[in-house]
Amino acid sequence: MSSAVRGGATRGQAWFCTTGLPSDVVFEVQDMSFHLHKFPLMSKSRKIHRMVMEQEAEQPTGQRRRRRRGRSSEGSNAGEEGAEQTEIEEAEEVVMEEEEGEEEEDEQARKEEGQAFCITFPDFPGGPGTFETAAKFCYGVRVELTAWNVAPLRCAAEYLEMTEEHAEDNLAARAEAYLEQAVLRHPGEATKALKSCEELLPHAEELGIVHRCVEAIAARSSAASRSWFDDLAVLGLQMYKRVMAAMAARADVRMEARESCLVSYARGTIPGLSRSMRRRLASAPVSSEVEQRDLLEAVVASLPADKCSGRVVTAKFLFALLRTAHILRASDAARMALERKAATQLEHATLEDVLIPSYSGATETLYDVDCVERVVRHFLAEEELGEAEASTSAAAITEEEAPAATTLSRPSAMAMVHVGKLVDSYLAEIASDANLKPAKFCELALALPDHSRIYNDGVYRAVDIYLKAHPRLTAEERDRVCGVVDCRKLTVEACTHAAQNERLPLRAVLQVLFFEQLQLRRAITGTLLSSSVAGAPQPRLHRYQQPRPATMAARHSADSAGGEAWRSTATQDSQVLRLDMDSMRNRVQDLERECSSMRRAIKKIDGRGSCSAAASPRHSDAGDDAAAAASADGSSRPANWRSRYGCKFSTQVCDSHARNVVASRASRMGMSP
Incomplete structure (x- = not known):
């Protein structure tokens, strides 16, 4: 029996069971007709048994009509034997007419006997495919x-x-056992079953299958293995919302x-979410633009209210959502929420x-x-x-809690520095846009505070690119754009480039040269002082000797960060300072060689x-007297030469290695050697 059922064939929109016996019942399921046998299905399904019995109770009318015709034919034969001979001709005519009518009725009765029962299931759950599987189960397959x-x-x-x-x-018991033992214990399998329930509503809802699948997914979402998370992409929006609501309602589900x-x-439902995420699941439904917008807004609404952990909901993911929100023209509320979330991971x-x-x-x-x-x-x-x-709670911090408070303040200072570098890179990227107005460029460049940038080399690079891409700026606009650069925070390399940059206004070049010379003077002063107190404790700076702004900014960042972050920043600053000092030392050595x-x-x-003077011995006495007189009135030849060439300093001043030079310089600055 089972092997014959496996040979079932579909002819057009009809399915036939090839058992060798003619089918006696036809089931209409949507647009498919199933020609089957009533007894196997009646043995497993109470509903089919009841419907077939009801149709059998209505069908015997044709058989009763045939039996009635049989009794009338016997009465007519008996009447013919006792009739008179004179009525034979009239009776023969009547019999011929009745025989023609009986032939038509017999043919109709034979058609009725060969016709199968017809049962229609317009709202069968699962459609023709599920009915076919259920029918095979009834046949013993x-x-x-x-x-x-x-x-x-x-x-x-x-x-x-x-x-x-x-x-x-029966089938109900087998399906229920498999659902409990093999599906609901695994969240990935429960997700597939939940997806199949989307086309079974309201039957699956009444049986509690949807609720049990949702709870199974939520209860096991914190498991170690998360490879089944990609299966969530097959769910529709409504089922996804129910899953997320169930997870939020459970206290044992972690935020991660x-x-x-x-x-x-x-990632699985919104196409084009990221430039590097081109792959979408094959089972994920292809949605229209309106459906994608609804999906995006639902995802945004599901974001945690607090700051995300950053391990899963990363900055790349949040900015990808923000970019997709602009493409899909999402609501203003969704975009504002995404901008605030993206700011937490900036x-x-x-x-x-x-x-x-x-x-x-x-x-x-x-x-x-603008975004x-x-x-x-x-x-x-x-x-x-x-x-x-932090300032509000600082009053309640004791001395023992001070290191912990410093540790808590580290991420803020380091985050500000990282954001400063990011904004400088962004300015350099958009600076070549011909439609970018100077006001917008300056507004973004000045949005960050001063302590977010240790050096202004990145801003200077962006300004240089902007001036090159916008050669028709007015003098006022050019000065405004260059005003975003703090010349005090430029490195030696940036100052050297800026001093030779023809695109900069004259005022900006003068400022760069001024601060470069100021840094050079401070570096030389620091070099001389360090050489004078070699091996001694580090002296305090003179009241007129200001530290470098870059060093002050680095020190401020280091004090606020502390710990390892401070050491890393201080190491970088010391390396840069060491390079500057080496450069200054080379310049001082060049000056010493010239001197x-x-x-x-x-x-x-x-x-x-x-x-x-020695070549005139005859006038030695006179020469000595003349030399003495020349030395007295300052009219000798060497003295006249020095005054003529402006050499009014001692020849030992430029020798930084001489001890008396350092002593004399320190005495002029009011410090002990």
């Missing part, structure tokens, strides 16, 4: 249960009343698990993340600068709020004068 078909078969068994009360080991489910669902973002193209016709720039500026301002607002809370050359030239001139 072994049915393989899976996570995809167990829910439809359970609903079909309930619909056909294939329960244990009607027959033992909720975030993982959220990210997996978003210090971990990269340049590629913040390059959000402008999809609005109102703006002419290539990238959405990035809003994110930066949200970040600054969060930092100010954190600093206010030595001048000293030798002066000695040669003095030697020639003395030789000429």
Whole structure:
């Protein structure tokens, strides 16, 4: 029997059971007709048994009509034997007419006897495929249960009343056992079963299959293995909302698990979420633009209210959502919520993340600068709020709690520095946009506070690119753009480049040269002082000797960060300072060599004068008197030479290695050597 059923064939929209016997019942399920046999199905399904019996109770009318015709024919034969001979001709005519009518009725009765029962199931759960599997089960065919078909078969068994009360080991009991033992114990299998329930409503809801699958997924979402998270992409929006609501209602579900489910669902259902996430699950439904917008807004609404952990909901993911929100034209509320969320992870973002193209016709720039500026301002607002809370709680901090408080303040200072570097890189990237206005460029550059930048080399690079891409700026606009650069925070390399940059205004070049000379003077002073107190404790700076602004900014960042972060920043600053000092030392050595050359030239001139005086022995006494007089009135030849060439200093001043030079310099500065 089972092997014959496996040979069932589909002809057009009809399914025939090839058992060798003619079918006696036809089931209409949607647009498919199943030609089957009533006895195998009646033995397993109480509903089919009841419907077939009802149709059999209505069908015997044709048989009663045939029996009635048989009795009337016997009465007519007896009447013919006792009739008179004179009525034979009339009777023959009547009999011929009756025989013609009986032939038609017999033919109709034969058609009625060969016609099968017809049963229609317009709302069968699971459709024709599920009914075919249920019919094979009734014929005794072994049915393989899976996570995809167990829910439809359970609903079909309930619909056909294939329960244990009607027959033992029936379909309802088997499907229920498989659902409890093999599906609900594994969240991935439960997700597949929940997906199949989307086409079984309200039958699956009435049987509690949807609720049990949702609870099974939520209860086991914190398991160690999370490979099944990608299966969430197959769920529709309504089922996904129910799963997330169930996870939020449970106290034993960790925040990281909720975030993982959220990210997996978003990546699988929203196409183009990230430039590097081109792959989508083959089983994920293809949604329209309106459905994608609804999915995106649902994902945004599911984001944790507090700051995300950053391990799962990363800055890349948040900025990808923000970029997709602009593409899909999501609601203003969703975009504002995403901007605030992205601001919490701004210090971990990269340049590629913040390059959000402008999809609005109102703006002419290539990238959405306004969006990035809003994110930066949200970040600054969060930092100010954190600093206010830290200052409020500082009064209650004891000496023992001070190191812990310093540790808590580290991420804020380091995050500000990272955001400063990110904004400088973003400015350099958008600076070449011909439609970027100077006011917008300056507004974004000045949005960050001064302590967010240790050096201003990144801002200077962005300004240089902007001036090169906008050669038709007015003098006022050029000065305004260059005003965003703090010349006091430029390194030696940046100062050297700026001093030779023809695109900079004259005022900016003069400022750069001034601060470069100031840094050079301070570096030389520090070098001389350090050489004078070699091996002694580090002296305090003179009251007129200001530390380098870059060093002050680094020191401020180091004090606020502390610990390992402070050591890393201090090491970098000391390396840069050491390079500057080496450069200054080389310049000082060049000056010393020039001074030595001048000293030798002066000695040669003095030697020639003395030789000429010794060459006149006759006038030695007079020469001595003249020399004495010349030395008295300052009219000798070497003295006149020095005054003529402006050499009014001692020849030993430029020798930084001489001890008396350091002593004399220290005495002039009011310090002990």
